[in-house]
Structures are given as structure tokens and as C-alpha cells.
Amino acid sequence: MTDPLASITRSPQPAGPPVGLDQRHPLEVSELRQLWSMLDGGAIMVVEVRHRLWRSWGLCPRHGWGFLAMEVELRGGHPLTSTVLVEDLVGRAVRAVRRAFGRPLSGPRRLLGTRASCLTCDFVDLVRRGGEGNPLARPTREWLDRMRPLPALAATSALLAATEREWRPRACPGCLAGGGPLCRPHLLAGSVSLDDRRRTLAALEDLSGRLTRYGRSMTWRGPAARPEDRAALVEGLAWTGGWRAPLGLLAGREAAAGPERHV
Numbered sequence: 001m002t003d004p005l006a007s008i009t010r011s012p013q014p015a016g017p018p019v020g021l022d023q024r025h026p027l028e029v030s031e032l033r034q035l036w037s038m039l040d041g042g043a044i045m046v047v048e049v050r051h052r053l054w055r056s057w058g059l060c061p062r063h064g065w066g067f068l069a070m071e072v073e074l075r076g077g078h079p080l081t082s083t084v085l086v087e088d089l090v091g092r093a094v095r096a097v098r099r100a101f102g103r104p105l106s107g108p109r110r111l112l113g114t115r116a117s118c119l120t121c122d123f124v125d126l127v128r129r130g131g132e133g134n135p136l137a138r139p140t141r142e143w144l145d146r147m148r149p150l151p152a153l154a155a156t157s158a159l160l161a162a163t164e165r166e167w168r169p170r171a172c173p174g175c176l177a178g179g180g181p182l183c184r185p186h187l188l189a190g191s192v193s194l195d196d197r198r199r200t201l202a203a204l205e206d207l208s209g210r211l212t213r214y215g216r217s218m219t220w221r222g223p224a225a226r227p228e229d230r231a232a233l234v235e236g237l238a239w240t241g242g243w244r245a246p247l248g249l250l251a252g253r254e255a256a257a258g259p260e261r262h263v
């Protein structure tokens with residue numbers, strides 16, 4: 001029987017979908033180790049890490065979706081940490097777009113652009129440049145066993161498919177011809193009319209409210225999550241980095257549409 005961990009460790013013949021959004025480039029052990037340190041080690045709640053994630057608007061699409069997949073697959077399908085992070089970023093986006101009103105049309109570009117690189121990308125780069133001495137770069141067999149459910153991405157695919165009816169109509173017009181807000185990469189990519197800003201602000205305010213409710217639904221005595229609240233996590237993460245990554249994850253292959261660079 002083929003070892004399902006093969007796709008984590010870059011086997012030339014991976015078993016099943018890779019732990020990543022692009023079958024040609026599955027996530028490496030160093031990427032998974034860094035994401036796990038943020039999820040299980042609680043690093044994502046450290047003030048300095050949070051400030052860095054504010055400046056970079058979260059992780060890049062590859063690692064942002066990798067982080068969500070890791071939480072969904074390994075934490076019983078309750079992505080509270082991802083929801084808290086995305087709610088925080090979308091809340092900041094609402095305030096940034098509000099501030100952009102009344103300023104020259106270059107305002108969104110300055111307020112919504114990244115001012116730091118992706119934390120996970122930086123760690124992988126460090127390991128590649130000879131930082132194997134970092135204990136995070138050396139997986140144990142026990143740790144690899146904990147990653148065992150990841151390659152199938154069963155819960156993540158199920159989450160995307162179950163919420164698609166909600167998120168697809170609210171997707172970015174530029175990425176998916178949806179009726180939702182322009183995603184952050186598309187807001188940065190071109191000139192944004194006043195009407196675009198108004199629509200974006202209203203959609204982001206609605207998204208922020210649904211993310212808050214979804215987060216609260218995972219806490220003691222919180223409200224029940226509605227379908228549109230569960231979809232808000234997909235929409236929020238896609239807003240920060242574009243819709244190419246979730247489409248690729250849903251299809252089990254690299255999708256053809258939408259920007260993917262970390263901008």
C-alpha cells in the first residue's frame with residue numbers, strides 16, 4: 001500500500017492529491033512545520049507575529065490556504081484560528097477602505113498593499129539557505145504521523161463544496177465574475193472607481209459581520225452558524241489573496257483564473 005505521506009515528502013509518485021494547491025508543487029515538510037508551529041504552537045497569537053501578518057495581509061495564498069487546510073483536516077473541521085485571523089484582516093480592510101474614501105484614487109493601493117513578506121515563505125527560504133539547524137526543519141516520525149490525514153484534503157474539499165452555493169455568487173468580479181467585493185489583488189491591480197469602493201466597502205462590512213458570527217459559533221453558547229457564515233471564511237481568505245487558490249483546491253488541480261502572487 002502506498003504511504004499517504006509520500007505527497008508531503010515530495011515523492012516522485014505522490015499518492016492522491018498533494019497537500020497544496022498545485023499538484024506540481026506540493027507543500028514541503030519545512031512549509032508544513034512552520035504552519036504547524038503557528039497553529040499548534042500558538043505562534044499566530046503572538047503580538048509580533050500578528051503585527052507582521054497585518055503588514056503582509058496574512059500569509060501568501062499558497063500558505064494561507066495551506067494553513068486553513070491544516071486546521072480543517074487536523075482540528076476536527078472547526079477552523080477557529082483561521083477564522084479569527086481572517087476576521088481580523090477583513091476588519092482592518094473595512095477600516096482601510098473607509099479611510100480611502102475622500103482621498104485620491106491611489107488611496108486603496110497605499111492602504112491595502114503589503115509591507116512585509118509571507119512568514120512561511122521566509123522560513124522556507126531560511127531552511128533552503130542552510131538553516132536545517134532550526135528544530136522546526138527536522139520532522140520526527142511522530143510528527144509525520146500527525147500529518148497523515150492531510151494529503152487527502154477530504155474535510156477541506158468538503159467545506160469548499162458545501163459552501164460553494166454561498167461563496168460563488170459573492171466572489172470577486174475580476175476573478176470569478178461574481179457579485180462580491182473586488183479582491184485585494186484586484187483592488188491593487190487597477191484604478192478603482194468611487195462606485196467600486198462603495199460596493200467593496202458594503203460587501204466587506206457584510207463579510208466582516210458574518211466572519212464574527214462564524215467565529216462566535218465555535219465558542220461556548222455562541223449562535224448557530226448559518227450557511228453564509230461558514231462561507232465567509234472562504235470569502236475572507238480569498239479576498240486577501242484572490243480566488244485562484246480555492247478554485248484549485250476545490251478542483252484538486254491548479255486553476256487557470258485569477259491572480260496568485262502575494263501582492
Ligand SMILES: [Zn+2]
Pocket residue numbers: 059060061062063118119120121122
Ligand atoms: Zn508564503
Ligand SMILES: [Zn+2]
Pocket residue numbers: 172173174175176182183184185186242243258259
Ligand atoms: Zn479578484
